[in-house]
Amino acid sequence: MNLHELKLAFEATYGKAPEAVYFAPGRVNLIGEHIDYNGGSVFPCALSFGTYLLVAENNESVINFKSLNQTESVALSLHQLTCPLDKSWVNYPLGVIAQFIKSSYEINEGFDLLFWGNVPNGAGLSSSAALEVVTAYAFNDLLGAGFDRTALAQIGQEAEHEFAYVSCGIMDQFASANGAKDHAVHLNCDTLEFELVPVKLEGVKILISNTHSPHKLDSGAYNQRVTECKKAVEQLNTVRTLKYLAELTEAEFKSIESVITDPVAQKRARHVVGEVQRTSDAVKALKAGDLTLFGQLMNASHVSLRDDYEVTGTELDCMASEAWKIDGVIGSRMTGGGFGGCTVS
Ligand code: GLA
Numbered sequence: 001m002n003l004h005e006l007k008l009a010f011e012a013t014y015g016k017a018p019e020a021v022y023f024a025p026g027r028v029n030l031i032g033e034h035i036d037y038n039g040g041s042v043f044p045c046a047l048s049f050g051t052y053l054l055v056a057e058n059n060e061s062v063i064n065f066k067s068l069n070q071t072e073s074v075a076l077s078l079h080q081l082t083c084p085l086d087k088s089w090v091n092y093p094l095g096v097i098a099q100f101i102k103s104s105y106e107i108n109e110g111f112d113l114l115f116w117g118n119v120p121n122g123a124g125l126s127s128s129a130a131l132e133v134v135t136a137y138a139f140n141d142l143l144g145a146g147f148d149r150t151a152l153a154q155i156g157q158e159a160e161h162e163f164a165y166v167s168c169g170i171m172d173q174f175a176s177a178n179g180a181k182d183h184a185v186h187l188n189c190d191t192l193e194f195e196l197v198p199v200k201l202e203g204v205k206i207l208i209s210n211t212h213s214p215h216k217l218d219s220g221a222y223n224q225r226v227t228e229c230k231k232a233v234e235q236l237n238t239v240r241t242l243k244y245l246a247e248l249t250e251a252e253f254k255s256i257e258s259v260i261t262d263p264v265a266q267k268r269a270r271h272v273v274g275e276v277q278r279t280s281d282a283v284k285a286l287k288a289g290d291l292t293l294f295g296q297l298m299n300a301s302h303v304s305l306r307d308d309y310e311v312t313g314t315e316l317d318c319m320a321s322e323a324w325k326i327d328g329v330i331g332s333r334m335t336g337g338g339f340g341g342c343t344v345s
Contacts, residue, residue, distance in 0.1 A: 001068070001116055001118075003021065003052075006052055006054060006068075006114075006116055007021075007054065009068060009114065010054045010112075013066055013112075013114055014056060014114070016112075017056070018055060019055060019056045020056075020138070020142075021052060021053070021054050022052070022055070022137045022141070023050055023051070023053075024050050024051055024130045024131075024132075024133035024134035024136075024137060025048065025049065025050035025119075025130060025179060026046075026049050026050050026051075026119035026125040026126045026129070026130045026176065027044045027046050027047060027125065027129065027171075027175035027176055027179060028045055028335050028336075028342070029042060029043065029044040029175075029336060030044065030184055030282070030298070031282045031294075031297060031298055031301050031333070032044075032275060032276075032278075032279035032282075033301060033305055033309075033311075033333075033334070033335070033336075033338070034271065034272065034275070034311065034338075035171075035189065035246060035275055035276060035279065036168075036169025036170055036187075037167065037169035037189070038169075038229055038244050038272045038276075039189060039190040039243060039244025039245070039247065040188075040189060040190070040244070040245075040275070040276040041186060041283075042185075042187050042189060042279065043184050043185070043186055043197075043279055043283060044171055044174075044179070044185055045175070045179060045185070045199065046175050046176060046179020046180065046181075046185070047119065047125065049117075049118045049119045049125070050119060050130045051116070051119065051127070051130040052117065052134070053093075053113060053114070053115050053134045053135060053138050054114045055111055055112070055114075055138055055142065056111070056112050057109055057110065057112075058109075058111060058112050061109070062076065062110045063075070063081065063097070063110055063111050064110075064111070064113060065090045065094070066112075066113065066114050066115070067114070067115040067117075068115070068116040069116060069117055070089050070115075072088060072089065072090070074088060076090075076094070078107055078108070078110065081097050081098055081101055081107065082101055082102075083098075084162070089131075091159075091163040091164055092131040092132050092159060092163065092164065093115070093135040095132070095158070095160065095162055095163025095164065096135040096155055096156060097135065098163065099136075099155040100145060105139075105145055115131065115134070117130060117131065121214075122214035122340070122341070123210050123214075123336075123342050124335060124336025124340070124341025125208070125335075125336065125342060126172040126336070128160065128164065128172075129160075129173045129175075132155075132156030132157075132159050132176075133156050133173055133176040133177050135156075136153075136177075137152060140152055149178050150177065150192055152173075152177050153170060153174040153176070153177040153178065154170065156172075156173035156176070156177070157169075157170050160173075165223075166223065167222070167226045168222070170187075170192070174192070178196075182198060182199055183196040183198055184197050184286075185197075190246070197283060197286060199286070201291075204291060204330065206345070207344070208335070208342050208344055208345075209319055209345065210342050211315035211316055211340055211342065211343070213341070214340050214341075221339055222339075225268060228262075228264060228268045229268055229269065231262065231265045232245060232262075232265040232266065232268060235260045235261065235262075235265070236248075240256055245269050245273060245276075246272060249273070250274060250277055253269065253270070253273040267307075267308040267309070267310075268308065270304075270308050271305065271308035274300075274308075275301060275304060278300060278301055278304075281297055282294050282298070291330050292330065294331060295329075295331025295332075296331060297331070298330075298332060298333040298344075299331050299332065299333065302316075302333035302334055302343075305333070305338060309338075311334070311337070311338030313339055315340060316334040316338065316340065316341070319343045320333055323343065329345055331345065332344070332345035
């Protein structure tokens with residue numbers, strides 16, 4: 001849908017014109033997977049796909065949540081904005097609004113909201129982060145809160161933790177909030193310092209391929225990985241003080257990995273330490289124009305996510321390994337949380 005069509009849809013829904021329109025993009029992660037909550041660096045790009053939010057005030061002391069992508073519409077009075085609903089898409093924008101209220105911003109008037117997005121749901125391309133960040137932008141503006149983009153990403157992440165119960169890192173919301181055209185975001189997820197790295201690809205394309213096997217973050221497998229990594233950190237702390245797995249070099253990890261008694265937690269940690277190195281090498285390779293090396297690192301990332309982190313699955317493995325056989329493919333890997341979703345080649 002284009003902007004004109006969206007405005008017409010708003011008028012058809014609410015019987016008046018929208019007062020403001022906002023947009024936030026989805027993201028594709030080039031490399032650095034399952035690294036954000038382990039304190040390392042990631043390398044995502046914002047997409048031209050994303051979520052739009054059209055808004056107008058109403059005089060009803062109610063916030064109306066409607067989406068052109070969802071059948072369920074919800075109306076909440078102004079004192080119902082701080083508790084999650086039982087299984088609803090509205091929890092993403094509601095969770096964001098609740099964070100503003102938590103930060104002492106009062107919502108004293110009602111709003112009519114209409115969302116529309118073209119990031120496929122469940123594809124691992126951060127449709128939920130786009131929904132959170134677009135809501136954060138809008139309410140930052142509507143309430144005159146003045147948060148910067150990084151703070152808006154953090155608000156989105158909190159919403160995901162508290163209203164969607166996913167212990168996600170900051171990568172998705174950060175890429176949505178701070179991404180820029182023709183650039184990837186090299187983000188240090190510990191300090192939140194970032195650099196926009198130009199992605200100039202002459203004669204080469206980034207291709208996102210959807211397995212259409214839905215990626216299910218709420219299945220618990222994601223939170224389980226977060227827990228396994230914490231367990232590894234706890235045990236490593238018996239021989240070396242560290243906050244995050246990403247602080248270790250591969251050589252350091254090798255010398256102390258045996259203190260992680262659970263073989264599964266040990267494998268998870270091995271992925272993280274290796275992926276941190278690959279991401280650093282990949283950013284250097286891109287800056288040096290060495291796409292062949294970048295592609296090899298992408299392939300190695302997939303293998304590690306398949307064998308040590310175990311978040312790929314049949315469809316993603318099939319899609320990546322078939323891509324590796326195709327002449328002209330420089331590299332291919334799963335992208336995002338995994339367990340279904342997309343590959344990036
Ligand atoms: C999901 C999470 C992110 C990140 C990725 C894996 O997309 O929301 O925080 O952990 O998985 O890299």
